[in-house]
Amino acid sequence: MYRYYLIAVIAIAIDQITKYLVVKNMELYEQIPIIDGFFYLTSHRNSGAAWGILEGKMGFFYVITIIVIIGIIYYLHKYGKDNKLFASALGLILGGAIGNFIDRLFHQEVVDFFDFIIFGYDFPIFNIADSALTIGVILVIIATLFEEKKQKGKA
Secondary structure (H helix, E strand, C coil): CHHHHHHHHHHHHHHHHHHHHHHHHCCCCCEEEEECCCEEEEEEEECCCHHHCCCCCHHHHHHHHHHHHHHHHHHHHHHCCCCHHHHHHHHHHHHHHHHHHHHHHHHCCEEEEEEEEECCEECCCECHHHHHHHHHHHHHHHHHHHHHHHHHHHC
16 A cells, blocks of 8 residues: 555655756746757746646645545545555655645745647646646546446446
8 A cells, every 4th residue: 555655755756856956957937948849848937726727826725735635545545455556546646736735835836847839839837746647637537447347347
């Protein structure tokens, strides 16, 4: 069971180290092309959620994040023993939630830096914690679909 918490800790560590490196080595709004016209490292700050929604609503984010963390821990202990993919996904979601929570708690904003332009669309800038959350949610969906298929096979 604790290996899934290790996934969270690794996600948090990578997230916080990369954010530290961006803050220490790049000026705010500085952009470094990695693949010109497609992928840039861009030093950005976000006091809201994805796409800048709910900007400056830190109290809301604190409460929601604490509720999410409690829910993840509950589901991890209740269902994680029986489904390794589901538990791994929850570990990623937990790590992502805590990674961004640390930024909001100590800096009242989140450090973002992955900047993609996809078919002319400048996708919202994001970070490792956001990636862990997204991958975790996708894996929860996949694990849930596998579990439903397994249950239908038993019926």
